[in-house]
Amino acid sequence: MQLTADTRVPVMTSPIVGPSLNGRLSGLSDYPFTRLAALLADVTPRSNIAPLMLSIGEPQHEPPALLAQALASAPLADWGKYPPTIGTAPFRAAIHGWLCRRYGLPAGFVDVDKGILPATGTREALFQVALLATPQLKDGRQPAVLIPNPFYAVYEGAAALAGAEPVFMPATRQTGFLPDLDALAPDLLARTALMYLCTPSNPQGAVADLAYLKKAITLARAYGFVLALDECYAEIWDKAPPPGGFEAALALEHEGAGQGHAGQGTANLLVFNSLSKRSSAAGLRSGFIAGDPALIQAFTRLRSYALAGNALPAQAAAAALWNDDAHVEENRRLYRQKIDAAEAALAGRYGFYRPAGGFFLWLDVGDGEAATRRLWGEAGLRVLPGAYFTRSEPDGSNAGHSYIRVALVHDTETVARACETIARVLG
Numbered sequence: 001m002q003l004t005a006d007t008r009v010p011v012m013t014s015p016i017v018g019p020s021l022n023g024r025l026s027g028l029s030d031y032p033f034t035r036l037a038a039l040l041a042d043v044t045p046r047s048n049i050a051p052l053m054l055s056i057g058e059p060q061h062e063p064p065a066l067l068a069q070a071l072a073s074a075p076l077a078d079w080g081k082y083p084p085t086i087g088t089a090p091f092r093a094a095i096h097g098w099l100c101r102r103y104g105l106p107a108g109f110v111d112v113d114k115g116i117l118p119a120t121g122t123r124e125a126l127f128q129v130a131l132l133a134t135p136q137l138k139d140g141r142q143p144a145v146l147i148p149n150p151f152y153a154v155y156e157g158a159a160a161l162a163g164a165e166p167v168f169m170p171a172t173r174q175t176g177f178l179p180d181l182d183a184l185a186p187d188l189l190a191r192t193a194l195m196y197l198c199t200p201s202n203p204q205g206a207v208a209d210l211a212y213l214k215k216a217i218t219l220a221r222a223y224g225f226v227l228a229l230d231e232c233y234a235e236i237w238d239k240a241p242p243p244g245g246f247e248a249a250l251a252l253e254h255e256g257a258g259q260g261h262a263g264q265g266t267a268n269l270l271v272f273n274s275l276s277k278r279s280s281a282a283g284l285r286s287g288f289i290a291g292d293p294a295l296i297q298a299f300t301r302l303r304s305y306a307l308a309g310n311a312l313p314a315q316a317a318a319a320a321l322w323n324d325d326a327h328v329e330e331n332r333r334l335y336r337q338k339i340d341a342a343e344a345a346l347a348g349r350y351g352f353y354r355p356a357g358g359f360f361l362w363l364d365v366g367d368g369e370a371a372t373r374r375l376w377g378e379a380g381l382r383v384l385p386g387a388y389f390t391r392s393e394p395d396g397s398n399a400g401h402s403y404i405r406v407a408l409v410h411d412t413e414t415v416a417r418a419c420e421t422i423a424r425v426l427g
């Protein structure tokens, strides 16, 4: 495993950290924001410019009033209670209700008691799933964890720290910005313990269709691995709601008598989602894991040791938010407005396209690092070079090298001005 090629800052190792964890930690690349800080350390924006952060995907829309109301009405005594690992019944019922509404699932397809767990955002749960899914050996060899490339950094860290080999699946313009599932060799699939997929994808905003999701689930069942679907951008979409993993599992269930899918329900599938993007509530740290009851049972056991859980008032507020769709519709309207503004400023340049989902622009600017430095120095706009979340090939080439990621998280006017500035600075 060669993961050090992209590391910029020497990794400190400690003699008091176990040798195997030390080795795995030092094999990791620096986190993208650490690398960004190093890239921009010697660049100072012009003095009259107020810096604007377009680098981090933290929604700046005001969270819905419902959130404050729900938190305020929680009994004070609930702050004094340890939350149960499996969450409260109203929390799980709200997730179940939303899944049924959003994906047209029959009640019980996702088991409300045995198929849903609260998470403190998807991030920690996406990390832990690698610990859950990685055996010592798979097919007699080191297990592989399949990761789209580019990718959310947590997937790589989770895979490597769980003792698996992170194996990257190219998701380039040529592959429609999603991994080509037909290109995965049977020999690799045989030792795969876990596949991460993200739809809508970060950073490209590509949406997997139902056929694609069905294929991924079919592979997971044929080769006995866990499919972790990161759907945390599922509610931020442009023209049509992205299909979800459970919709695909249900379709397989209906079609699948001859293909071994009948009676499989949500087998091999775990879906991850949160309120961070849907309700602009990243600070609430509230998400969920849902799917295969056998995996959820094992996850519950793992989390009963590893997790502190969500405060009861936070779970009550989360339930209120999952039960409400009106604020999400308004959220989508704002993101669409911003994509319109971005399109007006950037169409025809840098390979601009309207992302089908999510709120990032993935712009092909020639040299992502150079563009990032210019945008920061000349205009105070902080963006992320695409190479910082794209693994390099063994020959040193990097499919993200020519890209920057721009997060459209601010208000429409600010985003419009920022996009006009990008066009002016980069020409």
Ligand SMILES: Cc1ncc(COP(=O)(O)O)c(C=O)c1O
Pocket: 057, 120, 121, 122, 123, 124, 126, 152, 198, 202, 230, 232, 273, 274, 275, 276, 282, 287
């Ligand atoms: C692809 C992806 N997955 C997961 C997360 C984690 O989000 P949270 O933990 O707030 O749900 C993020 C956050 O930006 C993300 O971009």
